[in-house]
Amino acid sequence: MVATRRAQMVEETRARLIRAARAAFATQGYAAASMDELTAEAGLTRGALYHHFGDKTGLMQAVVAQIDAEMATRLAEVRDRAPDAWQGLLDESVAYIEMALEPEIRRIMLLDGPAVLGDPSRWPSQNACLRTTTQTIQGLMDQGIVQRLDAEATARLLNGAALSAALWIAAAEDPPAVLAKSIQVFRNLATGLLRPAEGAG
Amino acid sequence: MVATRRAQMVEETRARLIRAARAAFATQGYAAASMDELTAEAGLTRGALYHHFGDKTGLMQAVVAQIDAEMATRLAEVRDRAPDAWQGLLDESVAYIEMALEPEIRRIMLLDGPAVLGDPSRWPSQNACLRTTTQTIQGLMDQGIVQRLDAEATARLLNGAALSAALWIAAAEDPPAVLAKSIQVFRNLATGLLRPAEGAG
């Protein structure tokens, strides 16, 4: 397989560019990041970048996809460690909030991403992360633990609440305290999804 | 009052620039909007813009502040029309979701705003809108209708859920249907905040 050797070189180049772009986008922001600088950081020039990714947004898309895949993996691990599905949902949400505190994720995925690539709903990658949550919720509904609602809508609103909490925490003076408050509220919100024991409402 | 006359001219100029900027930012996005074009649209040049707003982000800040003030007013009206505070909170949230469907608000406040000005938590204007919601919730807690939690955290998470719903709806093929689903889920989430009748959990 000599052709594979060639393809590996290409993958290596793409990986180097994406790595440099992640660092540049995370620290300077998408708009302020210079493609000359980040390609030089990767030991290449803008020629390689445009050859592989088309334009700056193409590079951003690749970066977003990579980070999103990592997030999905990490969230799945958290979910699988939980004793039951409901607890898994809660743990996963808390983990999501905590991940959103990481500067790279916050800046690229939460701040610049929507402005550059449009609504996250449209990102194919985001759907991967969200779809698993949706399935978890669907499972809880099928088990009769959670009320029958639209599973995707439920996943999205829970996700939005967690996201908002994360942004708030990241900007707070005392992040741990704000994190604790947020988790408390999040748990209560989620409780509203549970099927009432009986005769409630 | 001759000095007032002068000040009025200035206000008129600022208003014209902000109006043109709102249109340009809403239709083309912040990054793609050219300051030459939007100032020309206002019958002025970039000189006036830099004189009054310092730089492009200064103009964005002014635009965001204006829109946010309008949103706060509209939300207050909705809240005041409700028969009680709890219903007011729900109505206000639904109104927020619906407002986020307007292209101008969506593009400027939800997509570009965070990327340009940083976390919305930091915007002084956003706090105005959020503070009233926080007070509404605090009142509900004092009345014993809502569980005692951190009022600001509650307001922020509810807001985040609504925001997420709005972005989703705006990108959906069938917005009305998705809107209905979202409101349904939102109501359930909010119910989790209510004080349990008794002996629950």
Next chain:
DNA sequence: ACAATTGACATACGCCGCGTATGTCGCCAG
């Protein structure tokens, strides 16, 4: 009433950054 000053803009310039067009070099096919 008049000169000096300040403020509200317009004009002109430089710099940077993106995108593209063009060139070069190595690898594989025939």
Next chain:
DNA sequence: CTGGCGACATACGCGGCGTATGTCAATTGT
């Protein structure tokens, strides 16, 4: 061994932001 293709580097143009400079009207002090 040679022709073509893919993976880059290099060179160029265009547009946009920010700033420095200029101009004119309005205001103030006397």
